[in-house]
Amino acid sequence: MEAKRAEVVVLGAGPAGLAAGVALARAGCSPWIVERDDTPGGLMRGLRHGAYQVDLGRKELYDRIPEVVRLWESLLGEDLRPYAHRVGILYDGVIIERERVYRGALRGLPPRMLARGARDFVRARVRRVRDRRPPSNLEEYWIDRRGEFLTRALSQGYQEKFTGVPYRARPVPEEQSGSKARASTAEAVKALVDRLQAPSREVVFRHPRRGTQQIVDAMVAEIERHGGRFLFGATVKSIAHEGGRVRHIELDQRGETRRLGCDAVVSGLPLMLLARVLGVADDALLRVDWNRSRRTLIGYFFLDAPPRFSHAWLEVSCPKLSIGRITSYDAFGGEMCPPGRGAIAAELYLDALDPRAAAEDEEVLDALEHELVTAGLVVKETIVDRRLVRIRGSEASVDYRNWTDPLVESLLARLEAFENLFDANRAGIDVATFAGLEAARAIVTGDAARFRAVADPRTPYSDYERLA
Ligand SMILES: Cc1cc2nc3c(=O)[nH]c(=O)nc-3n(C[C@H](O)[C@H](O)[C@H](O)COP(=O)(O)OP(=O)(O)OC[C@H]3O[C@@H](n4cnc5c(N)ncnc54)[C@H](O)[C@@H]3O)c2cc1C
Known part of the structure; x- marks a missing residue:
């Protein structure tokens, strides 16, 4: 077993881990970033398919945390572009507008619905x-x-x-x-x-020209430029601790066991997984693990023409359709789709025991395609390719309220007792990024109290909006 000494280790290369990596690397800490997958990005990663570069389902980047916006601006410059944030609700073949500027008198509700x-x-x-x-x-x-x-x-x-x-x-x-x-x-x-x-909050929504993967790529480049290093295909198996301090991380990298000694650790691993590898999870906690009982499947449809609606995304409240949310990437106005083409993601949220969770990809794609075509959103003949992505271990509807469950709160208290461990996994890309930046700051300055105070995972989103 190879033993290696590393000062700061970051677990997971999602938005939290990458943001921590950027801030640590910029501060001269040369972190090691350990990632189970072969590619970085976590739930913020993109998907390349021929000439298309799309996001993992719907990805809305919020402007509510100034430090996070500054980070994205510093990485992307002009490529963080405003787009027409036209979003709607699909019900019975009708798109109800959600955004003030598109609402008109009746939000697109036809007289019969009104x-x-x-x-x-x-x-x-x-x-x-x-x-x-x-x-x-x-x-x-x-x-x-x-x-x-x-x-x-x-x-x-x-x-x-x-x-x-x-x-x-x-x-x-x-x-x-x-x-x-x-x-x-x-x-x-x-x-x-x-x-x-009534008017919704005045927000200018921006998105990377080539989708969220562009932020991921820019963060990876920044980390490497400042001496940070990545271990891809490396799964955290356990975290050894003693006397309230993490001592080393045990990894499996493509069948080989490795051990990384560390002085400080930032974790972007899903919270319950962190509890398991630390050995502090019990049966009661596992029962409230939001990632165990649900699955998110995303059907991608690549088109040789734009779809038949101009919204960036639609929430589907209509009971006739099983699709939960539909994203149209050409509506973001960047370069996620080649000119004149379109790409759609249809998200399906399932209980783990739902037979569709175990169905063949083609079967699921056929069902999703049928819904998109019969709802009049896509012309069948324009579909040139399709692909199903199953997101493992991630419940899409999680938000800060999940962290207020008493069992989760007791876990948070146990994690806080580790003086050199900073858990930065959060619900929301911006909130996770912020927690990563703050975790890095705590390590660099030694001010752990600030991290616990400003990056509390239970902070309601409205508190961030008030600051924005
Ligand atoms: C379908 C969907 C849509 C979403 N839409 C939005 C949105 O529009 N806007 C928004 O703000 N948020 C959205 N979210 C939430 C957002 O993606 C997450 O809150 C955010 O990515 C969390 O970041 P993170 O870095 O904490 O964790 P993650 O992004 O989950 O990253 C964790 C990383 O850890 C790695 N990992 C896991 N296990 C191990 C292991 N054992 N060893 C090593 N590495 C490991 C994973 O591979 C991953 O790279 C969405 C989530 C989903 C599922």
């Missing part, structure tokens, strides 16, 4: 007068406020596919529980008008 929405809204109000019981779950909560049709069309249909959890099984929002859970008619009308018409 009439149905108005009828269901009035029904919900009448029911509300008869039944004074507060809503007992999220479905009742939203129907009380929006009526049945608009609840399903605007959010429920998509959210239930995305998370795999029916609204009926989810509680009413915590801050609205008790008597506040019931909306008066005036409140419900105001909330509905806000939802349908």
Whole structure:
């Protein structure tokens, strides 16, 4: 077994690990970056297919953390380009606009849907007068406020596919529980008008000209330029620790066991995996591991013409379609597709036991293609190639709330007890990047307290938005 001494080791070359790698390398720390795959990027990686270079499903880069935006700007310059952030919701063959500038008076809702929405809204109000019981779950909560049709069309249909959890099984929002859970008619009308018409936050969305892989490539180049090194095809098997300090990492690199001694470690590994390799996971924790029970499959369709809609992505709330989200890469306006062509990604969110999770690629692609064509989004004859990607170990709907589960919080407390270990895996590319940068800063300055305070994985996204 080869024993090698490394000062700083970064586990995982996703956005968190790469950002830490950039900051450490720029500070002269020459980190070792250990990555299981043969290529870098984690869930931010792109996919090259002939002349196409697309993202891993839908990738929206948020501008809410100034340090992260500065990093991307420093790496990409002019190639971080604004695009028309036209996004929508697909329901029953109709695209409902989500962005203010495209909303118009009725957000693209045809009169028949508007009439149905108005009828269901009035029904919900009448029911509300008869039944004074507060809503007992999220479905009742939203129907009380929006009526049945608009609840399903605007959010429920998509959210239930995305998370795999029916609204009926989810509680009413915590801050609205008790008597506040019931909306008066005036409140419900105001909330509905806000939802349908009020301006969304003024944001200029930007995307790399050649997709998220361009950020990955730029980070790798920057790390190598400053003396950082990569170990690809190297799987972390265990992390040895003693007296509250990580001592060494045991890896399997293409069948060969290696050991890396270390003074400090940044981990971008999925949180529960980190718990397992550290030997601090128990059965209860494994039960709340969000990556174990769900699968994300992405069907790519490469086209010799643009698709029949001009949105960058659509959330599919329509129950007739199993697809959860559809991304169209030519709508980002960069060079992800060759000129005059298009590429679509259709995301499917499945429980691990769903038979489609084990179906042959061609079978899944046939089903997705049928949905895209029958929904009128793609002309069959324009499809020149297709490909299925199965994302292993990653639940797409995870957000900061997953970290507020009491079992996860107790794990976080245990991780914090390791003085030279910085866990930077987060939900959201920008948040993970920020945590990576802050982990590096903690190692360089010795100020671990700041990392724990500003890069807490439980921080609500609205807190970052307030700072932006
Ligand atoms: C379908 C989908 C769509 C998403 N869309 C968006 C979006 O639009 N906007 C957004 O901000 N976020 C989005 N996210 C979330 C975002 O991708 C993640 O939050 C982010 O990538 C987390 O970064 P990370 O570096 O912490 O982890 P990851 O990106 O998961 O990287 C972890 C790395 O660790 C490596 N690894 C795993 N196990 C081992 C091991 N044993 N040994 C060595 N290496 C290992 C992996 O190969 C990977 O490279 C999406 C996620 C999914 C699944």
